Amino acid sequence: MSESESPSAEASGLRTLDAVSASLARRRRAEQRFRWYGLVSICLGLLALVVLFASIIGKGYSAFQYTYIALDVELEAAIIDPEGTRTTEQLLGADYDALWKRSLGRLFPEVSARQERRMLSAMISGSAGESIRESVRRDPAIIGSTVRLWLPADDAVDMLNKGHVQISEAQANERLREQRGWLEKLRAEGRVEKRFNRTFFSRGDSREPETAGILGALTGSALTLLVTVGLSLPIGIAAAIYLEEFSPRNRWTDLIEVNINNLAAVPSIVFGLLGLAVFINVMGMPRSSPLVGGLVLTLMTLPVIIISGRSALKSVPPSVREAALGIGASPVQMVFHHVLPLAIPGMLTGAIIGTARALGESAPLLMIGMVAFIVDIPARITDPATVLPVQIYLWADSPERAFTERTSAAILVLLGFLIVMNGLAVYLRKRYERRW
Known part of the structure; x- marks a missing residue:
């Protein structure tokens, strides 16, 4: 009886072993697939993170620099301190915008129409007068002389100089088209530079981008x-x-x-x-x-x-x-x-x-x-x-x-x-x- 049952028992044991081996093989393949799924998920997550950081850095790194335009400003005593008192109140209340506008106008004598003069003046930031006032306040001895000052450009000119404005857009916009030509002339004369944007870290919020800081x-x-x-x-x-x-x-x-x-x-x-x-x-x-x-x-x-x-x-x-x-x-x-x-x-x-x-x-x-x-x-x-x-x-x-x-x-x-x-x-x- 035992001799007749031994071949069947052996066959049953072999079938069980084959089933276990097949099950182990399936489990190993499933485990391998799970590992690949996890690896692919991690790679996709890292790729999304890299794209996000690249987008943020690509758009934001240029804000740490700003465009400045050099003007030879004649600090006329008749405008800054006509009474010659050199008092703080007199120096702070002067019309410094008129000084840099005259200097800019002398660089472009061909610009005579009122609308063109406005577009020309719009190349310089509205805070340029404050920069000149600060220079005079630090050293009143420069009153009456001509000083080369680096003044902040308008935010649109800054975007144009950094290449954030497409050429087609600049050609379609009359103001940008004119300012682009004037900017090229100033750049050829070495009057345009990108410098570290201290304003971004030294001032508070503002309605104007060029004077806005954190x-x-x-x-x-x-x-x-x-x-x-x-x-x-x-x-x-x-x-x-x-x-x-x-x-x-x-x-x-x-x-x-x-x-x-x-x-x-x-x-x-x-x-x-x-x-x-x-x-x-x-x-x-x-x-x-x-x-x-x-x-x-x-x-x-x-x-x-x-x-x-x-x-x-x-x-x-x-x-x-x-x-x-x-x-x-x-x-x-x-x-x-x-x-x-x-x-x-x-x-x-x-x-x-x-x-x-x-x-x-x-x-x-x-x-x-x-x-x-x-x-x-x-x-x-x-x-x-x-x-x-x-x-x-x-x-x-x-x-x-x-x-x-x-x-x-x-x-x-x-x-x-x-x-x-x-x-x-x-x-x-x-x-x-x-x-x-």
Whole structure:
């Protein structure tokens, strides 16, 4: 009986082995396909990221340079200081625009019609008079002499000089066609240069692209983050320590933990509505101020800091707590002398990531009025201000062509800050992280 059954058993075992081998082969092929799918997905994501960055950099890098035109300006004393007093009031009130317009007119004596003279004067920025005034204020001794000054060009001329205006468009537009010819003449005489655009980093917002800068938005962002970090960091770390180390385990703490986790997923604009209703309408705080913006961003970043802080505390082995208590340390000493120093790198990493998220937020700040057109540089947390993401939003909505490159340049600055902050978080984690 056993001899008759052995061939069938052997055949059955072979069939089972063949089935297992075929199954293993299918599983290996499926695993290989899955790996290829993942690799293709990563490549597509990286390609999209490269295209995005290339587009932003391609549009924004030129904003860090601006076109300047050299004019030999005769600083006539009869216009600047006819009384010869050299007082600050007299020097600041002079008509400096008339000086550079005369100088430009002498370079193009053939331009005589009123309309052509207007187009010629439009090649120079409206802030050229301010540049001459600043030169005279720094050195009044130059009054009465002829000085070569590099004055900023108009934004349309700047776009034309950088090649952002197509030749066909310049030929179709009468003003651009005329200015293109005059620009070629000035360039042939060595009077046109592209220089570092200091105005972009030294001035606030403006209706004119050539005088618009990001200093006001950067200052507003710094003041807003100062309030945010000053409130969210100590409150978040203290809440994480209490919830993880000292709070009793009951339904109330469970309810608090659930709400903290839910708040971390709430859309940011909801926090803006909360700030508008509570901080502005009820408490009467100044609208469009870094103080209110910092409070709103504090509410938004607190859940992130608390969750990351608790995770960092949980990563510390229980043996550290037991050893500290075993040598006679109190619970408070155990937490602050032994556990907290080991958890600080992870807590700081979460805080930096939360702050970086707050730096890039615009929706909650739009709700509290930080979308207003602010020219002055804020000096206090109660002054009207805007932030860099909102400034980008405002410029992106502007019809002028020159604001397109400034929008991309501001995005590059914002991305630079975000990369630095995330890099700092990675460095702190790698530098001080303890593995158990």
